Amino acid sequence: MSNFNIDAIKNQTYDAIVIGSGISGGWAAKELTGKGLRTLVLERGREVKHVIDYPTTLMQPWEFEHHGRINKEVKDANPIVSKCYAFYEGTEQFFVKDAEHPYVQEKPFDWIRGYQTGGKSLLWARQTQRWSEYDFQGPARDGFAVDWPIRYADLAPWYSYVEKFAGISGNKDNVPSLPDGEFLAPHELNCLEKYFKEQVAKNYKDRQIITGRCAHLTSPKQVHYDQGRAQCQSRTICERGCPYGGYFSSNSSTLPWAAKTGKLTLRPHSVVHSIIYDEKKGKATGVRVIDSNTKQMMEFYARIIFVNAAALNSNLVLLNSTSHRFPNGLGNDSGVLGKYVAFHNYTATIDAEYEGFLGSTTDGRKPNSAYIPRFRNVEKQETDFLRGYAAGFSAGHYQHDDRSGLGEDLKKALLKPEYNNVWNVGSHMMGETIPKESNYVALDSSKLDPWGIPQLKISVDYDDNDRKMVKDFFEQLTEMYTKAGFKNIRTNDSHRTPGLDIHEMGGARMGKDPKTSVLNKWNAIHSCKNVFVTDGAAMTSTSTQNPSLTYMAMTARSADYAVKEMRKGNL
Numbered sequence: 001m002s003n004f005n006i007d008a009i010k011n012q013t014y015d016a017i018v019i020g021s022g023i024s025g026g027w028a029a030k031e032l033t034g035k036g037l038r039t040l041v042l043e044r045g046r047e048v049k050h051v052i053d054y055p056t057t058l059m060q061p062w063e064f065e066h067h068g069r070i071n072k073e074v075k076d077a078n079p080i081v082s083k084c085y086a087f088y089e090g091t092e093q094f095f096v097k098d099a100e101h102p103y104v105q106e107k108p109f110d111w112i113r114g115y116q117t118g119g120k121s122l123l124w125a126r127q128t129q130r131w132s133e134y135d136f137q138g139p140a141r142d143g144f145a146v147d148w149p150i151r152y153a154d155l156a157p158w159y160s161y162v163e164k165f166a167g168i169s170g171n172k173d174n175v176p177s178l179p180d181g182e183f184l185a186p187h188e189l190n191c192l193e194k195y196f197k198e199q200v201a202k203n204y205k206d207r208q209i210i211t212g213r214c215a216h217l218t219s220p221k222q223v224h225y226d227q228g229r230a231q232c233q234s235r236t237i238c239e240r241g242c243p244y245g246g247y248f249s250s251n252s253s254t255l256p257w258a259a260k261t262g263k264l265t266l267r268p269h270s271v272v273h274s275i276i277y278d279e280k281k282g283k284a285t286g287v288r289v290i291d292s293n294t295k296q297m298m299e300f301y302a303r304i305i306f307v308n309a310a311a312l313n314s315n316l317v318l319l320n321s322t323s324h325r326f327p328n329g330l331g332n333d334s335g336v337l338g339k340y341v342a343f344h345n346y347t348a349t350i351d352a353e354y355e356g357f358l359g360s361t362t363d364g365r366k367p368n369s370a371y372i373p374r375f376r377n378v379e380k381q382e383t384d385f386l387r388g389y390a391a392g393f394s395a396g397h398y399q400h401d402d403r404s405g406l407g408e409d410l411k412k413a414l415l416k417p418e419y420n421n422v423w424n425v426g427s428h429m430m431g432e433t434i435p436k437e438s439n440y441v442a443l444d445s446s447k448l449d450p451w452g453i454p455q456l457k458i459s460v461d462y463d464d465n466d467r468k469m470v471k472d473f474f475e476q477l478t479e480m481y482t483k484a485g486f487k488n489i490r491t492n493d494s495h496r497t498p499g500l501d502i503h504e505m506g507g508a509r510m511g512k513d514p515k516t517s518v519l520n521k522w523n524a525i526h527s528c529k530n531v532f533v534t535d536g537a538a539m540t541s542t543s544t545q546n547p548s549l550t551y552m553a554m555t556a557r558s559a560d561y562a563v564k565e566m567r568k569g570n571l
Helices: 002-011 023-034 072-077 133-142 152-166 191-203 222-226 250-259 311-320 407-414 464-483 548-567
Strands: 016-019 039-042 264-267 270-278 283-291 297-301 304-307 339-342 348-354 370-372 389-396 423-432 440-448 454-459 487-493 505-507 528-533
Touching: 016 023, 016 283, 023 039, 023 250, 023 264, 023 304, 023 548, 039 250, 133 152, 152 548, 191 370, 191 389, 191 423, 191 464, 250 264, 270 297, 270 311, 283 304, 283 528, 304 311, 304 548, 311 339, 311 440, 311 454, 311 505, 339 440, 348 464, 389 464, 423 464, 464 487, 528 548
Parallel strands: 016 039, 016 304, 039 264, 304 528
Antiparallel strands: 270 283, 283 297, 339 505, 348 423, 348 487, 370 389, 389 423, 440 454
16 A cells, blocks of 8 residues: 555656646746656646637637627626626637636625636737836835835846747837837837827827737747747637637647647646645645546645746635645745735726828728837826826727618618718726735635635725826826817726736735745745745736736746756755
């Protein structure tokens, strides 16, 4: 019997374990296997293979039973996920349904999740901006949260590293608050977006309109062909899964690359219960897993562990990893684990119309829009709120048709659509929220999920700083629109609950001081240095930029450090 146990442990032992297969988990898998480590990737959802498991990717609108719309029965059963812009008949298979994975809303929070191979990398909006030195210096300069233990210079070479592999489209714009990167050919702005860019440059010295930067192969390089990917077809139905690999996802890029090494083991249907901590060794030795189908618990072992379950789930795993040494969660000596959760504020939009360029229209599609980098409180504090916001901007000249007739008259009218006598423009705000102790997640041991794990309790909300920021966004964009000659300007605050931004961050924040943070400058737990957290849970603050590119860069950097330390015998 003892030999049997030894053999079983040996068969379940790897060099490294990665929890989660999404954007950061895929990068951890690629980097660790590429450095020769036998790596186990644990995914709580089902397996989704690139191309093979994208059932709606080539379907035409008329092939959907409900023409792409979610029917009332599904919508009523899923009041949370049905709020997400990307949830429709062509994508519902990639979203977690409300009843299947319950959580506790101490304050209203719309938690959007995708449990399958690749996670939300199949669904993300693919916007990729580097963070700047202003972002990493922000907490220390502005007096909120704790000081980041890294600066832009620490991540800059890793940004370049992941950009070249993932494939990022964009321009070199020389914007101080938005560092340039390693770009493929940019998408082109349409005539009205170019006009607005010119008007803003004419009227302001401190703000710019640029082409958005996004993870699309506009002009693939050999490294992308080597991944089996091809040029983006601008179909703009990316969230169904791209059979061409035209946008970056774990499924099309990092996971297949890791698999080619022969060092990858991917285990779907594996709900992580907790991380195993060895009191005598003073380090983590493995992961407890519940098979989602059989409900059987098993253990896997490794020398290093990467936690990449997505921000809130990574907090859940760490909080549930209790021991005599860590009664309140793995690495939680500071007591801040689960606290200082932050997100991006997307509540505000502003629309308008423009009466020029009526002889022009948009041709084809593009999976991207213009972007307004942060311009508030960059060089100095100039408003009554901390930090700032970025914004998207888009313009379109749309068709309308006459559907009032019947029979032959209706057919003729539909074959001769006319364009509206105005262009429509719109902008949405992405505001930086300030991490606060009162914004937290915790375990509710009185309520268990279907696998016997405490449900996550979420208590996150907006504050006065967010409201002041929305007010400023409306004022500044109204002024910019007015100077550009836009008419019928309309502002809207949706007052939607946090969560729909799908940019939750923090809870296991990085910091210099173990007394006020969970992770060190290498994304390793201060008091358990062979466990690394490189997804959104690690973020000390949120910036105004989309965070996914930073997760990728952090993961590659941390994996490089972890393997070097392991080979030195330090882990």
